[in-house]
Amino acid sequence: MRFLMGENWQTVPFTPPHIDTPVARPQAPTPALAQAPAPPIIPDGPTVARVRVLQVSTVPAPGTAPYKDCLTYLRLQIERVESGHVTGTEVIGAFRAMTDDVWLPAATYAVGDRLTVTMVPMDRADRAIQSMQRADHLNDFTHAVFFITKESKP
DSSP states (O other): OHHHHHSOOOOOOOOOOOOOSOOOOOOOOOHHHHTOOOOOOOOSSOEEEEEEEEEOOOOOOTTSSSOSOEEEEEEEEEEEEEESOOOSSEEEEEEEEEETTEEOGGGGOOTTOEEEEEEEEGGGSOHHHHTSOEEOOOOOOSSOEEEEEEEEOO
């Protein structure tokens, strides 16, 4: 599901066929709809934050997957925003976990680890990153996904 939601799909123009039946007019919003919360604000530029790992995905061992590069998805709790802006207290961090069949540090992060990360919204990451194979075992489709451009352990 995340692959369908997270990719930058091309828009295909569509002209609906002519229908001779009357078109229903939109109704005024009900009070419940008018008071719905606004969608979360997603920053344009990078955000630097201190985070704690809440949940991890399993990264395949080098040489066992049909691909040499992959991302891993981790659920992160925002403890402090040092610069930039992010709403909410949790995000999904997309970390580079394997490059050229070699694990990177993110492949070994564990629940409870604290990190300082620089992140950008996934839809603003390079297209090569957006199309990279992903290790995603979170089953979390409610939190925004951010690509982690830089990470360090304090």
